[in-house]
Amino acid sequence: MADTDAKAPRERYRTQVRGEIKQHAWEQIASAGASALSLNAIAKRMGMSGPALYRYFAGRDDLLTELITDAYRSLADTFRTAAGAGPDLAALAHALRGWALEDPQRYFLIYGTPVPGYRAPDDVTLIADEIMTTLLDACAALPPDGTATPFDGHLEERRQWAGEHPAPPAVLRRALTFWTRMHGVLSLELAGHFTGMRFDAALFFESELRELLSSET
Structure with a gap:
């Protein structure tokens, strides 16, 4: 039960970060088109490192x-x-x-x-x-x-x-x-x-x- 309780905040945080990444992706698509989608650019916008963002999306x-x-x-x-x-x-x-x-x-x-x-x-x-x-x-x-x-x-x-x-x-x-x-x-x-x-x-x-x-x- 304790392990489940510990996972809940992490899962909520993960869901929140993924949602923020997707929102930045939509903004990037609106300004430059889907073919220009860049995880590194999104990571920079969010103040994250590229490897950190890749923990949420593989590519x-x-x-x-x-x-x-x-x-x-x-x-x-x-x-x-x-x-x-x-x-x-x-x-x-x-x-x-x-x-x-x-x-x-x-x-x-x-x-x-x-x-x-x-x-x-x-x-x-x-x-x-x-x-x-x-x-x-x-x-x-x-x-x-x-x-x-x-x-x-x-x-x-x-x-x-x-x-x-x-x-x-x-x-x-x-x-x-x-x-x-x-x-x-x-x-x-x-x-x-x-x-x-x-x-x-x-x-x-x-x-x-x-x-x-x-x-x-």
């Missing part, structure tokens, strides 16, 4: 993996909450935009330019799969699309990205169309490309969403 990729995992888990939880009342593609779209606007750097870390030399481990991919499964469920709940396209056959043979989801090719195409168009609008908005164009990005997002939904009914 850059270890820290990057935790940040990416946190981001994916946050979006997966946001999607799960949005889908709590049942599959709803519009609800997921609004949840995605709200989540992205809340923290653009978090959004770009997982949906922006990949970090050179970094490969996400399988457990991160599993969380990303949760997000896609929620999206596929919402797309499958819409009225069936009876119009087959040449791309459907292609997707039928290349559906590994959908995991074990039983969605037919038309639903896979519907999900991909939604995913790419919503991310296309969000990526341009968050990168500031709409600023000088002087239109309401929120209204444009809603217009794109309405068009997507109307094309599926």
Whole structure:
């Protein structure tokens, strides 16, 4: 019991320091991009030695993996909450935009330019799969699309990205169309490309969403 009591303050301190390291990492990403992430620079900012900081994260990729995992888990939880009342593609779209606007750097870390030399481990991919499964469920709940396209056959043979989801090719195409168009609008908005164009990005997002939904009914 005494040993457990002794460990508790150390674990709390370790959790606190790891949280501070991640916060500095996000600040570094915001100013220089994820590819410039440096544990030594973070250690210097925190008044620590490099070896001391490496007791909390084994290296850059270890820290990057935790940040990416946190981001994916946050979006997966946001999607799960949005889908709590049942599959709803519009609800997921609004949840995605709200989540992205809340923290653009978090959004770009997982949906922006990949970090050179970094490969996400399988457990991160599993969380990303949760997000896609929620999206596929919402797309499958819409009225069936009876119009087959040449791309459907292609997707039928290349559906590994959908995991074990039983969605037919038309639903896979519907999900991909939604995913790419919503991310296309969000990526341009968050990168500031709409600023000088002087239109309401929120209204444009809603217009794109309405068009997507109307094309599926």
